[in-house]
Amino acid sequence: MPLHAEGSVQLDTGSGFFRPDSRPGRDLGVLLVRHLARERNAARAELPEAGLRVLDAMAGCGIRALRYGQEAGATAVWANDADRDRLPLLEANLAPLEASGVALRRTALTAQKLLADCLLREERFDLLDLDAFGCPTPLVPLALEALAFGGVLYLASTDGRSPTGHDRRAAVRSLGAAARAHPASWELALRLQIGVVARAAWALGRGVRPLFSFSEGRTFRTAVQLLRRPESGEECRLGLIAHCHGCGEQLVQPLLTLRQWPACACEAGAGLAAAPGSGPGAATPPLAISGPLWLGPLQHPASLAAMAEAERRAVADGAPASLGRAGARLLEALRRDPGEPARCWPLAELGRRLGGGPPPLKAFVEALRAEGWSACPSGVMAGQLRSDAPWHRVLELAGRITAARDSPARQAPGPTGGTLNR
Known part of the structure; x- marks a missing residue:
């Protein structure tokens, strides 16, 4: 089988699940690690032992772990996959990291056992890549425990039905939230996912800062930084979004100041906004309310700018570009939209x-x-x-x-x- 080339790496993807068109998500992960590594390098004058530690909890063939170590400057990489049969493939693909001096570990544990082991040994990381199949909610509390202060949880979910309003019962079970049909369904799913992370972090007394969030409709990815404590007013960023399918109005309320919903255009009888049959005298359609979810920004412009600058500097220094065309378009689109208001x-x-x-x-x-x-x-x-x-x-x-x-x-x-x- 020919090797798959991506960024500066080549590797055997094996016979397991692998999606070449998921590269934009991997590209942004590399830029994020490179940005974090530059921050750690800048701190080395005061902290000589500083380095950047990455845990890839669901490594698959190891492409993300390999790129984090080879392209992004991670000094320690732990690659894990629950499928023990894939361990020889991981060992072969990640051999270049060991040869280049990166501290490398390879294991075959379930994500639950892996993260529980990190908690028991009080081992923490600067980036935890959790590229989950289905909904990763059960893993979030343990994942946050495995992050250093300022570390980033790079979380993915392939559960597209429940957070987009297509399976309401499953959304209540897996997200602890209501999810109703909404015109911006991908964004709704991302906000519900960040809301889960925020509630788990607050329960630990920590704060959160979403760095970037995106989806192509199949996988929902968020990079959330763990803060030592919540920022001022952070609790106001959890709330509810209501959408009226009659007139199209969207209303937002934080849980902290939740009160009666104001009248939408249907109730006001606004003929311009109303759909056929929803004018004066027509029955007012009920609001479709989703949440609790994250109402704050989805992107952190300063971090996205630093990621773009880190890529520019790396290329200027002669390194191969980490961003493919699709990744570059994605990064530019996210930089133009902070994801607020909701x-x-x-x-x-x-x-x-x-x-x-x-x-x-x-x-x-x-x-x-x-x-x-x-x-x-x-x-x-x-x-x-x-x-x-x-x-x-x-x-x-x-x-x-x-x-x-x-x-x-x-x-x-x-x-x-x-x-x-x-």
């Missing part, structure tokens, strides 16, 4: 409600910003708008921009309701 609408839904095509995203974002609202394209799901503008204003602006686009003069609304030639 209100996101598909442009296609706006077009459907307005009875025409979707508004042009760039012009729409500019118009909202010109009025003082926050607005940006979603970095999580393509073709979606994130904004804190009131829903009625979102629809009004979308309608004006679409009408101007479709008019013979091809004009778009200005910030005060006038028009600007485009």
Whole structure:
């Protein structure tokens, strides 16, 4: 079988499960470890023993562990996979790390036994890669115990049904939360996942900082940094998201200040926002409420910028690029969208409600910003708008921009309701 090449490594993927198109997630993991390693190297003047320790709890063929050690500068790598039959493959693929002086361990334990052993021996890591099949919630408390302060849990879940509202009972069992159908379903799943991590960290007296979060609809990945203590106001970032399928309104409430939900456009009788049959006199559809989940930012811009800079410096120093094309596009999209506020609408839904095509995203974002609202394209799901503008204003602006686009003069609304030639 030919070797698989990725970044600066080549290895045998074996006969087990391996997805080449998951490379963007591996690329961002390498950049994250490289960024963390640079921070540790900068601290060596005060801490001569400083290095970077990585635990890959579900290593598979070992590609992530190999890249962390060979490309990213990890000084110690522990690669584990529960399938004992894959241990010879791991040993062969990771041999270059041992030859280069990286402190290497290879084991074949279940993730539960591995993390429990780390807890008993009080062994902690700077990055814990938990690339789980299904829902990883049962492993989260033990995983956090295995992190050093400032360490990062790089968590993946392939459970797409329960956190996107397609299996409500399973969401209650696995996430301890309600998950209802939502236009930004991938983002909903990520927020539910971060919410699980936040609650587990708070129970330990720690704080959390999401560094980046993304999905391609099949796997949901979040990198969450463990802080020594919660940041001021961090508890306000756990709450509920409500979506009205009648008028399209989205409402957000932190659990800390939870009260009665305000009226949506259906109750106010806003004809522009209402779907057919939901105008004055029609029965008000119930709000679809999801949570508790994370309401705060999904990305940490400073960390993403540092990751991009670490890649630039490595390439400038002659190292092979770690970012493939898809990874580079992903990183740039995440850098443009902090993931806050937690209100996101598909442009296609706006077009459907307005009875025409979707508004042009760039012009729409500019118009909202010109009025003082926050607005940006979603970095999580393509073709979606994130904004804190009131829903009625979102629809009004979308309608004006679409009408101007479709008019013979091809004009778009200005910030005060006038028009600007485009």
